Amino acid sequence: MLSRVLLTPTTIRLVHSLICSSSRSFMDLKVLLSSLNDFASLSLAESWDNVGLLVEPSPPHTVNTLFLTNDLTEEVMEEALQKKSDLILSYHPPIFRPLTHITWKTWKERLVIQALENRVGIYSPHTAYDAAPQGVNSWLAKGLGVCTSRPIHPSKAANYPMGGTHRVEFSVNSTQHLDKVISAVKEIANISITSFSTRTDDEEQTRISLNCSQEALLQVMAFLSQNRQFYQKTEILLLEKPPLPQTGMGRLCTLDEPASLATMIERIKRHLKLAHVRLALGVGRTLESPVRVVALCAGSGSTVLQGVEADLYLTGEMSHHHVLDAASQGINVILCEHSNTERGFLSDLRDMLGAHLENKINIILSERDRDPLNVI
Structure with a gap:
């Protein structure tokens, strides 16, 4: 006897989802974190923010399902656990101020306990994704x-050009003085000699250019002030970090x-x-x-x-x-x-991360994440 199976659109989507999910591979957590940083560097985040990996299960930890939410509440955590998530990407960091205890007393502490007990990592990009x-x-x-x-x-940009915050340029008149200046400069930390240029008018002069930190700048100027006969025509320039397009x-x-x-x-x-x-x-x-x-x-x-x-x-x-x-x-x-x-961005994020990660892992959106305020 032949039996007929009726496939509804819902059934077809479920089968397709299961096939896609089973064809995906796992990613090591550290590899995934590196890829997420390539997508949007955490260096873009504001200095006051708390971004990156906030909760890490004991290694090794692999990720098959990445769960996206705007806010990680207890209701959303329950959903993430039901969907067998391995890493939760919460746009807002659920841990912002330091926790002095990890007990069952407050909801944020309970989130950490549940994440660790169920081997689920928590990652937050927050203002890195704003920028x-x-x-x-x-x-x-x-x-x-x-x-x-x-x-x-x-x-x-994350780093100052050529590794310093200031550039110091000055001229040295003789080879004897030049050797002493170079020797002294090399003893100072966080400093780099970026160029030499020699010219001869009435006398030979060597122009030295140094890139240095604020602290190193003070040491360079202290040395030069104590050895005024070594140098002339001093210039100090403030090096600015170059802006990043868009x-x-x-x-x-x-x-x-x-x-x-x-x-x-x-x-x-x-x-x-x-x-x-x-x-x-x-x-x-x-x-x-x-x-x-x-x-x-x-x-x-x-x-x-x-x-x-x-x-x-x-x-x-x-x-x-x-x-x-x-x-x-x-x-x-x-x-x-x-x-x-913010929340609507997560749909675009799911698609962009899917392409960025070459669809190697399953990426799902929270269905319970919502704004806490309602108009009634």
Whole structure:
């Protein structure tokens, strides 16, 4: 007897998912962390932030399933464990301030205990993903319409050029003095000799260029001040870290075509899948006022947006007084609640990480992660 099996679309998707999952390989945790850093370097994060691997199971640890969430709550942790996750990527760091105890008393301590007991790692990129060219703020800008954008506060390269913070240049008149200067410089830590140049006018002179740290600079100047007969024509230059293209906090976006404030509100609500946003009208503005320049910052924008010239500020939250300051200058302010300006990015992140990791592991989104605030 022949039996017929009816395959529904849901069944087909489940079978496809199982086939794809079984065909994926594991990645060693350290290899995966290195790849994640290649995708968006943790050096881009703000100095006050707590990013990277926050909870590490005892090695060796391999990852088959990477679980993405905006906030790691106890409800989300339960979901991650049910889905057999090996590493949780939580955009917001669940451990921000130091924990003095690991007990069952507070929810954050319980997260750490559950992660370790179930051999699940926890990783947070937070502001590194804010600053990245393909990160959260760039995703938020996609909802505005066709525009050009640049970071409000550009990121700088991780290292100073040529390994120092300052450059010292001076001339030495004789070979005897030159040997003594070079010998003394080599005794100073965190310093490098970048160039020599010799020229002869009435007398031979050698121009020395040094790159050094702030501390080394003080030692160099102390040596030179004690041996004034050795040198002349001294210059001290401050070396700045070079900016990174399209990388940094916030975005200043210029629309190709101006749109009314009412139109911008509808675009933003549609992009963030929100029924409501909060609006502060700038002084003298109406819903029909044109918007050409938008300054935005995912999450909390008070500091990043302060003082920026724009027609509209878009962020998750701002302090009451910062909203008043902006409105008094004729700047409209749209607030969407903190994580509503971030969470939608995770869908794009899943696709980008899948391509970056060559689909070697299973990447899933939390279905229980949500903004804690609701409009009722």
